[in-house]
Amino acid sequence: MKKIIILLTFFVFFFNGWILAQQRNVVGRDIGELKNLKIGGRLTDQITGEALVGATVTVKEIDKTEITNSNGMFNLVLDRAEYTLEFRYVGYETIIYPIVAVGEGRINLTMIQEDFTLDDVVIFGRDPEQNIRSTDMGAISISMNTLKELPPFLGEVDIIRSVATLPGVSQVGEASSGLNVRGGGADQNLIMFAGAPVYNPSHLFGLFTAFNPDVVNDFTLYKAIIPTRYGGRGSSILDIGPKSGSLTRWGGDFMVGTVSGKASVNGPIVKDVLSAQVSFRGSYINWLLNSLKNPDLRTSQANFNDINAILYGEINENHNLTYSFYRSYDDFALASDTTISWTNQSQSIRYSGRFGEKANLDVIGFQTLYDFTIFNQSGINNFDLKSGITDTGLRVNFTYNLGANNRISVGGDTKQLTIQPGELIPDGNSESGVLPQKVQNEYGRESGVYLQHEFELGEKFGFSYGARYDFYQYLGPRTVKEYAENLPINSGNVIGERTYEDGEVIQTYDGFGPRVSVRYSLDSRTSIKAGYNKMYQFIHLISNTATIAPTDVWKLSDQFLKPQIVDQYSLGIYKNFKGNIFETSVEVYYKDIQNVVEYKDGARLLLQNDLETEIIPGQGQAYGIELYAKKNLGRITGWASYTYSRALRRVITPFEEEIINDGDWFPANFDKPHDLTLIGNYKISTLTSFSATFSYSTGRPVTFPEAKFDFAGNSLAYFRNRNLQRIPDYHRLDVSLNFKFQGKGKFFEGDWTFAIMNVYGRKNPFSIFFADQAGSPPQAYRLAILGVPLPTLSYSLKF
Structure with missing residues (x-):
């Protein structure tokens, strides 16, 4: 048997x-x-x-x-x-x-x-041990499928707000479009879509992100050791990758929400060879503005839209081309007499080629246009105020695989920048008392070459080292003021001027930026990483606000304003638990920032032809610790991030009248020591899920007037020290319920999302303003953008 x-x-x-x-x-x-x-x-x-x-x-x-x-x-x-x-x-x-x-x-x-x-x-969208085995520090990649589990903002997933939930990344408050990464200003982040830079990534002053999530495949944020192929910014790189259309069949997406709607369609133009994707998004938000308590906002009007078109062609299985076009438009009428509008437009073409098993080549050409206009139609002194920037460039990257875990990358990039800082145009059809005024255009050329080598020594050690050489030229035509030596730069110390011809080099800067990171694996689930990063930035955002606004002006480095130089040191430990179900990390960092832009007391920035008389170079430092834990498995998933950080500034010059806060360190406008985010997603059933996001942060710094005095019959506020007070702390809870409705017919089987923003109605201050009170210093009042619970409902369909 x-x-x-x-x-x-x-x-x-x-x-x-x-x-x-x-x-x-x-x-x-x-x-x-x-x-x-x-x-x-x-x-x-x-x-x-x-x-x-x-x-x-x-x-x-x-x-x-x-x-x-x-x-x-x-x-x-x-x-x-x-x-x-x-x-x-x-x-x-x-x-x-x-x-x-x-x-x-x-x-x-x-x-x-x-x-x-x-x-x-x-279900992993990448190598589940990538965070342990790679030499990358502070690099986080997120797919759009992951973001869909987060509570939507005003009916849809928001990329910029999602990035702000990550450790070391924050925003100054609601309706803010910029990101502050590891103590850096909003201008220290390079945001790219399909390889082209975007200078204002927002709709409606930051209430919406300017990127339609339906055309985004994934994005990667680099905030610690930035690969050498990227340059030109001091704090971070946000690289957003677009979707390409299907090569085999036609399909699309459709969404209608409370304040906006969108639609997209994609499919093959030539099957298996050439595909197209076209997407459109637009708003109907005016009903929401009319319901707000603030009288100025209640009588305002707002509109925005954006369009994307992407062509993807396969030459063969090893070579392909992608063309991407993007345009967004906003207009906002404040109290019905002043309209602010801005436009982003970019296009890029990318060639990707594979030569054998070891060599890869990527070539990207791009052009970006950004402009804003203020229309004053009050009936008296009507005018238009225009400004803009043009960025045209080329990038080449060549990668050669020396072995299984050994590769080298070399390449270079160059771009031409043209900035129109401002032009005031009186209304020719009215008896305006406004005189025409135009600030001189600025021209610059920025180039770089780089090398990076990544390899492993056994199972324990991994190395990534390289360097980038940046070269910058400030170009004519331009007429430049000359100032007396050993005296403050102001209008009273002008001794002459010099005129430069078209294309003539006015000022040159260059810099060598090493970047290195080392990984040591304690075991297959634990590693320690350390790194150093040096970045050069030749463009600056001139703004006395804490966030990007359409009225801000971009400024190139010249003979008075040197490039920002950022040295960053990072150390981290990374550990996964229970078969990569849990990911955790702790990172600490320190940054030293040279030539950060600060402003003289009472600086006049708008339509200023001689900005060097209004700004002061300063020093900056930032340091912090970031804690991150993520759960990938089970009915409950999500992550928690906590950051303790400081972003400080100091201004010391040979001239006493230019020194700020007696030469002591003071908080930057966006300094927020404590920042906590909790995100959870609960899978109720195969058709229903519930998600929630809670965020808390310290209130940002603000300068309060300490007294007032009368001058020439006017009451003027007196400010002594900068950024030594804070607005109230920020906290907010958002929740959403997502469910599929199974009906008869395909067009009744979409996704429904019901969300409530600001569940308990926290009146988080967006800004502080002051009003004069008889017999006392000016009194502070807060402006809250979203001070009540806001429910939204959206329906989306994929076909």
Whole structure:
């Protein structure tokens, strides 16, 4: 009997093995090669045909993981054998794909979205151990599928606000469009969409992000050790990657919400060769403004829209081209007599090529236009005030793989900048008393070359080192004032002027920026990383507010204003728990900032032809500790981030009248020592989920008047020290409920999202203003943008 059982058991195992072998997919044509078989492929969405960017392809037998590129493609080099491939992408069902590699070949697979599966299965949109094994510090990549689980703001996912939930990143408050990263100003962040810079990433003064989430595939924030291929900013790089349309079938998205709506369509123009995607978004927010308590906002009008068009073409499986066009428009009429409008427009074309198994080439050409206009139509002294910036450039990056964990990147970039700081144009159809005025245009050229080498020594050590050389020229035509030596730079000390011709070099700056990071793995789930980063920034935002506003002016470095130089030191420990279900990290950093822009007391910045008389170079320092914990598995997922940080400034000059706060360190406008964010998502069922976001931060600094005095019949406020008081602390809770409605017919099977912003009606101050009171110093009052609970409802459909 025992012999029969043993024989049957052997037969069962043999039969199962034979069945499994028959189910394995043979890849390639047998040409007799045994090693270094080149196997490529592409992952797409089964419904829409869109490329899945950042998906992981794991070869289980050799513990090797590859990540799909911006076109959903991957490449493997394998020996002749049997393998089991595992394909993962956040929000999609995992695919287990057995293969028999016998020669070079391709694997093209489609993946289907997973509807809130409740089983204990981790769905990763990247290598789950990437945070442990890589040498990257402060680099966080997030897919749009992950963001969809966050509470939407006014009906849709907001990219900039989502970035602000990460450790070390903050905003100064509601309706603020800029980001403050590790103690840096809003101008120290380079935000790129499809490789082109965007100078004002907001709609409606920051209530909406200027990027339509339907055309965004993913984004990566670099805030510590920034790769050498990026330059020109001191604090961070936010690189936003666009979606490409399907090469196989037509489809699209549609959403209608409480204050805005959007629609997009994509599909093949030439099947398997050329695809297109077009998206439009617009607002109907005026009903919301009319419901606000503030009388100025209640009588105001607002509109915004944006459009994206993306063409993607495959020359062959190794070479492709992508063209991206983006335009956004805003106008806001304050109390019906002054209209502020601004426009972002960018276009880029990108070539990506793969040469063999080791070499990759990326070339991006881009042009960005940004302008704003203030129309005063009060009936008296009507005028238009215009300003803008043009940024045109080219970037080239070449990567060569020296081995499995050894690669080198070299490249360069150059761009031409033109800034129109301001032009005042009186209304020719009215008897305006306003005189025309134009500030001189500024011209600059910024270039850089770089090298970066990443490699591993065994399983314990990983290294990334490199350097970037930046070269900058401030160009004519321009007439420049000359000032007396050893005296303050002001209008009273002008001794002459000099005129430069078109294209003539006025001032040159250059700098060598090393960047290095080291990783030491304590074990497979724990690593320690340390790094140093040096950045140069040749453009500055001239603004006396704490956030980006459309009336701010960009200024190039010249012979009076030197480039900002930022040295950053970082140290962190990273640990995953329970099979990468939990990710945790602790990072500390210190920054030294040279030539940060500060302003003289009473500085006049608008329509100022000689800004050097109103600004002062200062020193900056920032330091902090960031705690981050994320849960990827189960019915409850989410993350928590806490940051303790300080951002300080100091101004010391040889001239006593220019020294600020007696030469002591004082908080920057956006200094907020404590910043806490809690995010949770609860999967109620396969069709329903609930999410919540709570945020808290210290109130930002503000300068209160200490007294008042009368001068020439006017009451004037007296300010002594800068930024030594604070507005009240900020905190807010947002919740949302997302559910699918299963009806008859496809157009009744969309996603419904009900959200409540500011659940308990916190009146967080956006700004502080002062009003004169008889017999006492000016009294402070707060302006709250969102002071009541705000419910929103949206419906979205993918077809």
